[in-house]
Amino acid sequence: MPPSDERFLYDEDAVESADAVTEAQRIAFGPILFQAAVCLRDFGILAHLKRRGAQGAALDEIAGDSGLSAYAAGVLLDAGLAARILFEKDGRFFLGRVGLCLLGNTMTRVNMDYVRDVCYAGMANLGQALKEGKPAGLKVFGDWPTIYPALSSLPEPARTSWFAFDHHYSDDAFELALAHVFRHRPGHIYDLGGNTGRWALRCAAHDRKARVTVLDLPEQLALLEREIGKESPDVAARIGMYPVDILRDGPLPGEADVWWMSQFLDCFSEAQIAGILARVRRAMKPGARLFILEPLCDRQRFEAGALTLAAVSLYFTCMANGNSRFLRFRMLEECLARAGFVTEEVIDGLGIGGHTLMIAVPGE
Amino acid sequence: MPPSDERFLYDEDAVESADAVTEAQRIAFGPILFQAAVCLRDFGILAHLKRRGAQGAALDEIAGDSGLSAYAAGVLLDAGLAARILFEKDGRFFLGRVGLCLLGNTMTRVNMDYVRDVCYAGMANLGQALKEGKPAGLKVFGDWPTIYPALSSLPEPARTSWFAFDHHYSDDAFELALAHVFRHRPGHIYDLGGNTGRWALRCAAHDRKARVTVLDLPEQLALLEREIGKESPDVAARIGMYPVDILRDGPLPGEADVWWMSQFLDCFSEAQIAGILARVRRAMKPGARLFILEPLCDRQRFEAGALTLAAVSLYFTCMANGNSRFLRFRMLEECLARAGFVTEEVIDGLGIGGHTLMIAVPGE
Numbered sequence: 137m138p139p140s141d142e143r144f145l146y147d148e149d150a151v152e153s154a155d156a157v158t159e160a161q162r163i164a165f166g167p168i169l170f171q172a173a174v175c176l177r178d179f180g181i182l183a184h185l186k187r188r189g190a191q192g193a194a195l196d197e198i199a200g201d202s203g204l205s206a207y208a209a210g211v212l213l214d215a216g217l218a219a220r221i222l223f224e225k226d227g228r229f230f231l232g233r234v235g236l237c238l239l240g241n242t243m244t245r246v247n248m249d250y251v252r253d254v255c256y257a258g259m260a261n262l263g264q265a266l267k268e269g270k271p272a273g274l275k276v277f278g279d280w281p282t283i284y285p286a287l288s289s290l291p292e293p294a295r296t297s298w299f300a301f302d303h304h305y306s307d308d309a310f311e312l313a314l315a316h317v318f319r320h321r322p323g324h325i326y327d328l329g330g331n332t333g334r335w336a337l338r339c340a341a342h343d344r345k346a347r348v349t350v351l352d353l354p355e356q357l358a359l360l361e362r363e364i365g366k367e368s369p370d371v372a373a374r375i376g377m378y379p380v381d382i383l384r385d386g387p388l389p390g391e392a393d394v395w396w397m398s399q400f401l402d403c404f405s406e407a408q409i410a411g412i413l414a415r416v417r418r419a420m421k422p423g424a425r426l427f428i429l430e431p432l433c434d435r436q437r438f439e440a441g442a443l444t445l446a447a448v449s450l451y452f453t454c455m456a457n458g459n460s461r462f463l464r465f466r467m468l469e470e471c472l473a474r475a476g477f478v479t480e481e482v483i484d485g486l487g488i489g490g491h492t493l494m495i496a497v498p499g500e
Numbered sequence: 501m502p503p504s505d506e507r508f509l510y511d512e513d514a515v516e517s518a519d520a521v522t523e524a525q526r527i528a529f530g531p532i533l534f535q536a537a538v539c540l541r542d543f544g545i546l547a548h549l550k551r552r553g554a555q556g557a558a559l560d561e562i563a564g565d566s567g568l569s570a571y572a573a574g575v576l577l578d579a580g581l582a583a584r585i586l587f588e589k590d591g592r593f594f595l596g597r598v599g600l601c602l603l604g605n606t607m608t609r610v611n612m613d614y615v616r617d618v619c620y621a622g623m624a625n626l627g628q629a630l631k632e633g634k635p636a637g638l639k640v641f642g643d644w645p646t647i648y649p650a651l652s653s654l655p656e657p658a659r660t661s662w663f664a665f666d667h668h669y670s671d672d673a674f675e676l677a678l679a680h681v682f683r684h685r686p687g688h689i690y691d692l693g694g695n696t697g698r699w700a701l702r703c704a705a706h707d708r709k710a711r712v713t714v715l716d717l718p719e720q721l722a723l724l725e726r727e728i729g730k731e732s733p734d735v736a737a738r739i740g741m742y743p744v745d746i747l748r749d750g751p752l753p754g755e756a757d758v759w760w761m762s763q764f765l766d767c768f769s770e771a772q773i774a775g776i777l778a779r780v781r782r783a784m785k786p787g788a789r790l791f792i793l794e795p796l797c798d799r800q801r802f803e804a805g806a807l808t809l810a811a812v813s814l815y816f817t818c819m820a821n822g823n824s825r826f827l828r829f830r831m832l833e834e835c836l837a838r839a840g841f842v843t844e845e846v847i848d849g850l851g852i853g854g855h856t857l858m859i860a861v862p863g864e
Contacts, residue, residue, distance in 0.1 A: 166530030
């Protein structure tokens, strides 16, 4: 485990008295500053100011370049100042460090698109979702019990923004986790909740002898089958499928050397997680290992990571399913212990999402 | 004029490199953090934590007190940490300075209600409003050209939140401005855009010899007439009405010693402001004075004020009329000069809205 000073924790009041009223207004006007930031980006104003660099640009020039009226550019620039995206000197506007980030940082861009297209409208129903334990915001997209069956039919641009967000956070963590899994030389891997098969395909390509079985809902496996069909016969032949609803009783297969769960447990409530782990524990053969890859709120090195996970947890509450969240380390560790696992290794900070890889083995 | 160091200006990049990514995510997730803050306040969690003081409270206790599930309280508390409203130590949660402000500061409460009930949904249309110069967000309340004729029929809670916001910012500035107006011992005051008559009634009550004539649209005057009917005959007898559409040509009366405009010019575009001032200038009798009370973006002493004005300007753009804004000092000064006025006095920092009172006289 890394020393605790490598983790960002909200363990003291980080806002000085002199700044509290300002920071409170920054929250109170957050939705307006958000929409202004999106407009500054999408009308090309941030890019224009980046091109102008230390020269900056005057209001009229910015209006001309963006095709907005001087009035529209003016109110937008003033909001950009208030959001500390820009600054102004002697009547000229300059791109600040936050603006540079909104413009060029892929994670920030992906987050903003996702909040605008997937979350913004529905999040107005957060109070109802918290009270009822149902994703009350999802009604903006139709009448669905959870977002998962709705994903393939979300209207654009919500669909594109959702998948861009989802893939952005898992892809590079996968790459880093791969080495940790294969140093145990697994012959057979079970991928629980394997989804579109990204992990399974990567394993099969990484080790030409490895077999991977994806355990998931029958509907998901139907989608996966199409993906596998696009692969080379060599890879495809080593990927199996096992239909299962992990929340219902019934037998699980027990051949795997490695059981893999990536951002799988965060789709379930704490009681469900405990049940899933117990069921997996019973099915595991001696010597098998459990790998859990999750971004954990309380194991983030950077505040940006902790903030992102806390905010996206409310997406689970209000838009996705009403009862899941990004997990906390302690809760996950307790669930593992209760299910009879011993935590063997914890590796923090994988990839830009700051994922944690937990490796556990069945206890005595 | 106060020294410039008493004014808050966004004239340098206020965010350090190390904080830029975090601050960018704070903007990107601003709408989610906003909704979380509203829920923390309205589920009584902030009040509960204030009562617990330095003792703090554990998750289970907070869940029990708020009537939320442990899951719901948990995700909400984590978002409260991310928004720096709360902090957490040894498994207990504490109210931070920002949280205290969200809970107890009236301005912050009024701003949050207004953003939630009036602005949130419509602000998703900001881009369209900026492009078209029309309040594209207003459609969430029906088919209106501007918000002004819609005010009396806004659905609750939008209506209550709008008026609470409007009155909160003008009331105490009125009180402070009154002294500045009456040291000139005006016998007759014109109140342009007198709205619900709050200023006119206050003047008539303040000086038992003063006469006030409200100049406004006929529809507004009909509402005003009802308000005046509730006053004592002595006060009512000294309040007159003059129906006028200030944007159309036609004669203005010229009897007043003082022409008063409070948050009136910010409802118009720059070209319209120039036209209104020229028209007033032509009607004024010798020795008369013009008083303009406006919160000005670039004359704020505190960042919270500058931030609020910039954000609320986008409400004008997207929800109110599509073409007005809180004004900048330089623009207003230029419009006054072009209309033939000489600025006699500028008094900054009146009331919690940080209003500026400009006193001008006709030039040669």
